[in-house]
Amino acid sequence: MTEIVSLEALAARMAPGQSLAIPVTGVAMAATAALIETGITGLKLICVPTSSLQADFLIGAKAVAAIETSAVSLGEAGSAPRFTAAVREGAFALTDSTCPAILAGLLAAQKGVPFMPIAGIIGSDLLKVRPDWKVIDSPVGEQRPVVVVPAIAPDVALFHAPEADRAGNVKIGRHRELAGMAYAAKHTLVTVERIVDHNLMETEDSAAAVLPSLYVDAVALAPRGAWPLSLWDEYETDTAEIARYAAMARSDEGFRAYLSAFLTRRREVA
Amino acid sequence: MLPLREQRELLITTIADLLDGVRHVAVGASSPIPAAGAMLLRARNEACGKAAVRISILGSAQHNFFTNGTIEIFDCAAQGRIDAFFLGGGQIDGSGNINLVGTGGYPQSQVRWPGSFGSAYLYHLVPRVILFRTEHSPRVLVPKVDFVSAAATTPEVPRRGGPHALLTNMALFAFDRGRARFGLRSVHPGFSATDVSDNTGFDYDTPDIVPATPAPDTATLDLLRGRILDELAETYPAFANSMAEAA
Numbered sequence: 001m002t003e004i005v006s007l008e009a010l011a012a013r014m015a016p017g018q019s020l021a022i023p024v025t026g027v028a029m030a031a032t033a034a035l036i037e038t039g040i041t042g043l044k045l046i047c048v049p050t051s052s053l054q055a056d057f058l059i060g061a062k063a064v065a066a067i068e069t070s071a072v073s074l075g076e077a078g079s080a081p082r083f084t085a086a087v088r089e090g091a092f093a094l095t096d097s098t099c100p101a102i103l104a105g106l107l108a109a110q111k112g113v114p115f116m117p118i119a120g121i122i123g124s125d126l127l128k129v130r131p132d133w134k135v136i137d138s139p140v141g142e143q144r145p146v147v148v149v150p151a152i153a154p155d156v157a158l159f160h161a162p163e164a165d166r167a168g169n170v171k172i173g174r175h176r177e178l179a180g181m182a183y184a185a186k187h188t189l190v191t192v193e194r195i196v197d198h199n200l201m202e203t204e205d206s207a208a209a210v211l212p213s214l215y216v217d218a219v220a221l222a223p224r225g226a227w228p229l230s231l232w233d234e235y236e237t238d239t240a241e242i243a244r245y246a247a248m249a250r251s252d253e254g255f256r257a258y259l260s261a262f263l264t265r266r267r268e269v270a
Numbered sequence: 271m272l273p274l275r276e277q278r279e280l281l282i283t284t285i286a287d288l289l290d291g292v293r294h295v296a297v298g299a300s301s302p303i304p305a306a307g308a309m310l311l312r313a314r315n316e317a318c319g320k321a322a323v324r325i326s327i328l329g330s331a332q333h334n335f336f337t338n339g340t341i342e343i344f345d346c347a348a349q350g351r352i353d354a355f356f357l358g359g360g361q362i363d364g365s366g367n368i369n370l371v372g373t374g375g376y377p378q379s380q381v382r383w384p385g386s387f388g389s390a391y392l393y394h395l396v397p398r399v400i401l402f403r404t405e406h407s408p409r410v411l412v413p414k415v416d417f418v419s420a421a422a423t424t425p426e427v428p429r430r431g432g433p434h435a436l437l438t439n440m441a442l443f444a445f446d447r448g449r450a451r452f453g454l455r456s457v458h459p460g461f462s463a464t465d466v467s468d469n470t471g472f473d474y475d476t477p478d479i480v481p482a483t484p485a486p487d488t489a490t491l492d493l494l495r496g497r498i499l500d501e502l503a504e505t506y507p508a509f510a511n512s513m514a515e516a517a
Contacts, residue, residue: 024340049388
């Protein structure tokens with residue numbers, strides 16, 4: 001059964017050294033702050049398929065031992081400063097990927113198979129730096145080389161959504177990659193803007209936009225839990241705040257100051 | 271050199287011309303000029319009764335008709351349902367290969383860019399990939415990229431996708447897939463063919479007479495300064511404002 005817990009209790013479910021899948025949309029920033037407060041280390045981040053502020057936060061907080069990603073960037077606010085610095089210093093094990101390969105790896109785990117074939121990629125140096133990816137001759141159908149990537153089964157998937165009901169069904173709208181993360185992961189932790197009393201599985205329309213509680217271990221309430229990132233149908237990206245972060249996080253000291261204020265603010269809101 | 275607004279209008283118009291004939295164009299996040307080019311094509315086609323153009327803009331609610339999550343755009347490309355896409359690159363080489371990863375060693379790159387995104391895949395699958403990078407300099411346009419995020423040509427596998435053209439602040443190049451080589455097609459007003467060769471780090475073909483990139487006509491400017499700015503404002507408010515203010 002899905003448990004409804006406090007944000008602190010949700011964060012406490014993560015253990016050092018675990019692999020953590022994080023999305024592009026529906027980013028659990030409040031939970032990320034709570035996770036950093038636990039002093040966690042050694043996380044293996046799996047960006048589905050890229051990340052922005054969340055990965056940069058966790059990297060800057062020295063919580064990350066490894067990262068698999070197709071990109072880390074603050075988008076229009078520019079490069080992700082802590083990621084860029086950490087790459088230069090070799091501060092973590094870096095596994096470069098390409099967006100659909102990460103999605104294909106999750107799909108393999110979802111289906112319980114060891115690998116997934118994927119189009120394209122041949123000719124890219126990613127194949128040189130990814131010895132775990134193979135080029136095989138297609139064993140069936142058209143005769144041609146095809147890339148296969150191993151299954152990705154994260155220990156934990158973490159995301160933020162608008163609503164959950166009391167049973168732990170979570171409204172994800174059309175953001176099906178959030179369901180994909182949950183299918184592949186051993187555990188799924190979700191924060192939400194609100195918990196509703198009605199059953200989200202009640203009507204066909206509502207159920208179609210839901211990740212059922214079957215896949216969800218715990219839900220915590222976190223109003224504005226994606227801030228300063230956006231949440232669909234709820235709030236826009238706080239671009240001024242992201243620009244402020246981008247400027248401050250250029251140095252490790254600036255990042256520390258930003259993070260400290262961010263954590264204080266979260267404690268005050270909670 | 272043209273003022274900034276006119277430079278951008280030239281690029282947008284050139285992109286619309288490069289997209290002529292496509293049914294579905296996808297535009298990545300943070301790409302206001304490519305998005306505007308696609309919107310201009312759509313508006314032009316409507317005006318002259320040509321086939322409707324579908325535009326998918328990543329990060330836009332209004333221009334996103336996908337319902338199956340992040341994977342759908344990639345599946346759509348694999349099914350042959352996306353005709354054109356845009357890629358950039360910290361480095362682009364004379365063979366059309368692009369580097370979105372970094373320079374100065376790997377994995378500890380001394381200059382690190384965000385990462386390859388979907389390029390390694392989409393370059394194989396989207397028939398008309400337009401390479402768009404405003405900076406035209408020898409550090410961007412290099413003989414050989416330090417890291418191949420996505421390869422332009424791969425004779426060992428059949429593919430429908432690859433580069434169609436390279437557009438910068440200075441010039442437009444066409445790409446010959448058989449020879450894996452760029453050819454200069456036109457130079458933007460304010461620049462010469464010599465400026466282009468001085469600022470390009472790779473070899474390319476140059477025709478005997480190098481035409482100037484055509485400037486937008488009055489009807490195009492009316493669309494650009496009216497309808498297109500309105501449409502852009504939903505996804506790229508800052509860009510649309512700066513274009514309106516420059517009027």
